[in-house]
Amino acid sequence: MSSFQTSPGTRDILPPHAGRWRALVQVFADGVESAGYENIIPPMFEDLGVFQRLGDATDVVTKEMYDFMDKGGRHIALRPEHTASVCRAFAQHRPTPPWKVWYSGPNFRYERPQAGRYRQFDQVGIEVLGVDDSQLDVEVIALGWDFYKSIGLSNVSLIVNSLGDAGDRGRYIEALGAYFTTHSEMLSEQALATLERNPLRVLDSKRPEDAPAIAGAPTIGAFLSTDAAAHFAAVCAGLDSLNIPYVINERLVRGLDYYQRTTFEFVSGSLDSAQNAVGGGGRYDGLVEDLGGPATPGIGFALGVDRTLLACDAEECFSYGFPVLDVFVIDTTGGSHAMSITHQLRQGGFTADRAFEGRSMKSQMKSADRSGAQVAVIIGDTEAEESTCTVRNLSTSEQTTIPSTELQSHLASVLGQRQPRRHTP
Template sequence: MSGPQPTSLGALGVADAAAPRSFRTPIGTHDLMPPESGRWVALMGAFVAAAERAGFDYVATPIFEDVGVFARIGEGTDVVGKEMYEFFDRSDRHLALRPECTASVCRAFAQHRPTTPWKVWYQGPFFRYEAPQAGRFRQFHQIGAETLGTDDPDADVEIIALAATFFDAVGLQRAPLAVNSMGDADTRAAYGDALTAYLHRRRADLDPQDRDKIERHPLRILDSKRTATAAVADEAPRIADYLTTETASHFERVRSGLDALGIEHHLEHRLVRGLDYYTRTTFEFRATGLDAAQNAICGGGRYNGLVEALGGPPTPGIGFALGIERLLLACDAEGVFEVPHRRAEVWVIDTTGGAAARDLSHYLRGLGIRADRCFDDRSMRAQMRAADRSGAEIALIVGADEAAAGTVTVRPLRCPDGTGTQMAQQTVQRSSLASTLRDVFDALNSPAPAVVGESNGA
């Protein structure tokens, strides 16, 4: 085997029980913990709702792929040249953790040949070895969507509209949309020559860290945030001046479509995106509440030719990806989409050993009610404190008397809206518990779970 050999667990001290270690997350990674995790769940729910309304289905690809899948991103890019996590497995296969998902989705399309247009969304962790900073991690998380199999400019409009609709759903307002066109192969060839010649003339004015990109990847210079390079890029030739008649017409249709849907946007001549597979439409949403160097929260574009490069038939495609961590920073900057407060609706208190709490909790959850309980046979006082802390609206109490009579005491824990008077508790037969809970929820002016009352008896 020519690849690196695995290290034994013993060599790492795993089996050394006498020397326990304290472990922490690797650099550039983080644990997602409650209550923040609830915010991620809500964010995913908002995206899934928008994607499904637009006819997109879920696709999941492996976290690692043959390294050649991602080489199609562009050998001259930092993603491939410096940031990819590569390894050899035990069969000496050269693999890489996925740094992005578009190439993986195109590989899946080339392999399975689904019916077109193929509209899919994805989510998950991705990996790049780069310097960690606010909103940028070595293991980061993205949501994205792709449409393959059509070159219709209205598909470009639809994919951009999906992202815009999602941002509206989470309340984000300060994320203007920038658009540009990369044209086709002829456009890029002519523009590449003109740009390279210009950059050679201005080489001395570029930041030293960008000078080697002139030959290797001149378009990346336009994307640079370094002050000296940005000044040079502002005066560079514009790719819009090199568009063919066909690609110019395509781009005009995209822009007129965005206008028709009321999606504000502006033309950004320096917007070329950093990966080699982009053609025609490119776009970015940039959060103005974040630092300018890290304010791109969503980006994408058209990539006609990528499926073919991965062994499939010529297939046009358009898509985007958005970073969850950075998007939530943008939400924080605007004070929107806060951590949702998820509380139990009903707390079950059982002083008879716990079996009643077990059975009632399960029954209530089957009715669509968020129900919880204590464990370890805690005292009545301790269970009531837990019920108060939970924010539950109703406590169900089962003591010795209730257990003997087959009843449950229903105790509202807050006053009905607009009153300062606590509702009286009542003891009811278990067979009428569902209808009683529905009535109490109604009295508290809380929407009753839809299925409460559909069945009786616990």
């Protein structure tokens, strides 16, 4: 046992998993960039106040924040999510709306780790600021939906709801609180505690004993203003016209307090754990203003990278093959030929590797085999003396010896032409 291990809720993403991870982010980036979204990289920590705007009643703010005083006496917090940072960035830099951005990176929440839940966890996501149009809601949801399709996930369902405008939400929460209070004898102890902080969140309880009370609770639909109801109907109609299947669930309330109007969640049917929500988002029209910016509508979503990959494992999709080399260079004369040949091949655009420490021919051949290289280039005493090299096809075991000067052109004819590396001027 080594002296140090990763801190609870964190882990090393090792190869080959890290390669698959990066590939997933790449697919996401390609998808949203083709829709006009540009990358934003906010800092990993901010003034605590930025995140307190997420809501006093959310656990994310009240008990899960990684916060500390820095040496300058500032109260700092590691970001628990990206949305608040993006809105802070908008308020700070005032870019011209519409501002369409995407991000990818780690977030931090102090929770007890379990399946699909870590203290440092990665999300990819998008945010759009400055557009109040139900068609944008449809675009955002569609981009999330299309991403899951593009990595091969089929067992993901989309759940949508509307929380109405700020006023609707307030009236609904009031009615909900009144209802649960009169039925408090039907609620679990935990649900009663939740009721104190935020009646909306009681709807999230997974405890069976709370189910009857929740089933009889008033639903948000009846409280929507004319505007909010029309907005939601337009979103649903848009999803219909794009043939994106969805389920309306009036019990869907998202975890952060800033959501208004459209909210949605992507749930994997292949994850039997409690963490089956692989992504979620919604509209947050008041957040930029809360952070000191101009009144600006906003909408976005975040997808959990870990959970998405867990879902891929369950559905056996988005498999990742480790990168295969073009060439493995074997040198039994001490290694200096391998050093120069791999360097030249890499400059010529070939992927190439070699062994070190002057190992035996057999050992180097094993390394070549494990590397997955298509051909081995072999330099032994004979080749060194004659300025030749032996090129061996590792799948057919055929090999020929050629003059060293013809190596690159020979490889190009065997493996196909490669683009030489160029240096940016």
